[in-house]
Amino acid sequence: MRPSRIFILFIIALTVLLDAYTSAEQDNDQEFTRVILTKRQNNNVQTFQEFIKRNFAYIDKKYQRLKKRQSPTSIIPLTDEISLKNDVGYYGPITIGNQNFTVTFDTGSLDLWIPDSSCTSCGNHNKFDPSKSSTFQSSTDSFTLSYGLTTNQSVNGFKAKDTVIFGGITITQQTFGLATNDPFSDLAEDGIIGLGPKNVAGFKDNGVMQNIKAQKKLSNNIIGFHLGRKKSNSNDVSFMTLGGIDQTAVTGSVEYNNANVSIGLWIILLTDAKVDGNSVDAPPTPSIVDTGTTLVYGPSSVVGAIHSRIPGSKTISQDSQEYWVIPCNTKSVVSLSFNGGSYNIDPAELVMLPNVEGTLCLSGIQSNPEGFWLLGDVFLSSVYSVFDFDNNRVGFAQTKIMSSPNNVISNGVKISPPVFWKTFVFTLIMIFIYFY
Numbered sequence: 001m002r003p004s005r006i007f008i009l010f011i012i013a014l015t016v017l018l019d020a021y022t023s024a025e026q027d028n029d030q031e032f033t034r035v036i037l038t039k040r041q042n043n044n045v046q047t048f049q050e051f052i053k054r055n056f057a058y059i060d061k062k063y064q065r066l067k068k069r070q071s072p073t074s075i076i077p078l079t080d081e082i083s084l085k086n087d088v089g090y091y092g093p094i095t096i097g098n099q100n101f102t103v104t105f106d107t108g109s110l111d112l113w114i115p116d117s118s119c120t121s122c123g124n125h126n127k128f129d130p131s132k133s134s135t136f137q138s139s140t141d142s143f144t145l146s147y148g149l150t151t152n153q154s155v156n157g158f159k160a161k162d163t164v165i166f167g168g169i170t171i172t173q174q175t176f177g178l179a180t181n182d183p184f185s186d187l188a189e190d191g192i193i194g195l196g197p198k199n200v201a202g203f204k205d206n207g208v209m210q211n212i213k214a215q216k217k218l219s220n221n222i223i224g225f226h227l228g229r230k231k232s233n234s235n236d237v238s239f240m241t242l243g244g245i246d247q248t249a250v251t252g253s254v255e256y257n258n259a260n261v262s263i264g265l266w267i268i269l270l271t272d273a274k275v276d277g278n279s280v281d282a283p284p285t286p287s288i289v290d291t292g293t294t295l296v297y298g299p300s301s302v303v304g305a306i307h308s309r310i311p312g313s314k315t316i317s318q319d320s321q322e323y324w325v326i327p328c329n330t331k332s333v334v335s336l337s338f339n340g341g342s343y344n345i346d347p348a349e350l351v352m353l354p355n356v357e358g359t360l361c362l363s364g365i366q367s368n369p370e371g372f373w374l375l376g377d378v379f380l381s382s383v384y385s386v387f388d389f390d391n392n393r394v395g396f397a398q399t400k401i402m403s404s405p406n407n408v409i410s411n412g413v414k415i416s417p418p419v420f421w422k423t424f425v426f427t428l429i430m431i432f433i434y435f436y
Helices: 005-024 048-062 064-070 208-214 300-308 420-435
Strands: 032-039 078-083 087-096 099-106 112-115 142-146 154-166 169-179 191-194 222-226 238-242 250-258 267-275 285-289 296-298 314-318 321-327 334-338 341-345 360-362 365-367 373-375 383-388 393-399
Touching: 087 238, 099 112, 112 154, 154 208, 169 208, 250 267, 250 383, 267 300, 296 300, 300 321, 300 365, 321 365, 341 393
Parallel strands: 032 078, 099 191, 112 169, 285 373, 296 365
Antiparallel strands: 032 238, 078 087, 087 099, 087 154, 112 191, 142 154, 154 169, 222 238, 222 383, 250 393, 267 285, 267 334, 296 373, 314 321, 321 360, 334 341, 383 393
């Protein structure tokens, strides 16, 4: 029996609806490169005193320019470790001038640098040799980047240009720094790649993602991070996606928040915080999303309200400052809310340094006297985070445990989304038209 014209029209309409749906959910149709991240804890764990001192000094220096703006009268296989002596950093491979390096992937900074061949303080780090690159372009422009851990924690050198391969994508004429001194020679990674939204400080040249966009290398200029929750599941795989979103890693859809990128940082509005589902009435406050920072920092009053609802938490004093500690076995669930949704922090990720005082551990949420939020990996490990360079926005989705290595494709392999339903419906239409 021949199908009726009405039935064929129904099938065509169904195809149109499916196409409209998938267009609305365009993230599902993005081709992307997925790269494995391997988490490695630092074996040289500092004392509580050293951890606190270094963390706050690093954050203070890293966001000094934001403080000045706020007070006019006064955040590829990657491996995470204690970066810049302290913070967890996710590092992975990059090729510059046909030479291979590893760099920390940092959404809270702006520039790319690696050691120069003339560096005598770079230890066993890979060093760039200009004579091995036919595309190298030298420069007399010097640079200094300060990280604020001690008076000696600055990287100095000169700028240059060369061809860079990042996540399988080739970028030409990329500005980068060649460090002639390296205060981080004991770390595994060779340098840092800044993944901020625009470069208004430091080199003030296009960063890698800005050049990927300018050179039209991707259809969608976005990056996504799934940072494995090793404390909850030691097999949880970490990875980054370039050019699209890995829908197998998320629960629900990615919800976006418009970002203020005027000072070169991913700044979105945090609208509330909750403990076990109960709001602490946090006022809307700017928050920086930074993969290069470990902890979460927030306004003192809100951080205090959060901990007041975590049984057994209290403050302890160190160097005339107070820090929050929580029971090492806490089950309290802290949630952070944005215009696009509310996201739970895995309680295991909230527990930092063990046994700071008896059965109390350092809390992953600490006070920021400057009053803005800084969202580091304590929060980001519980979400899939997306940084959209096309639309200046940051997206989150609650993330899944990704415990099977078979679900992850290694470096530089592009993954296309399934098109089963479109193909299936289209085939049906062709069959019916043929027999009609």
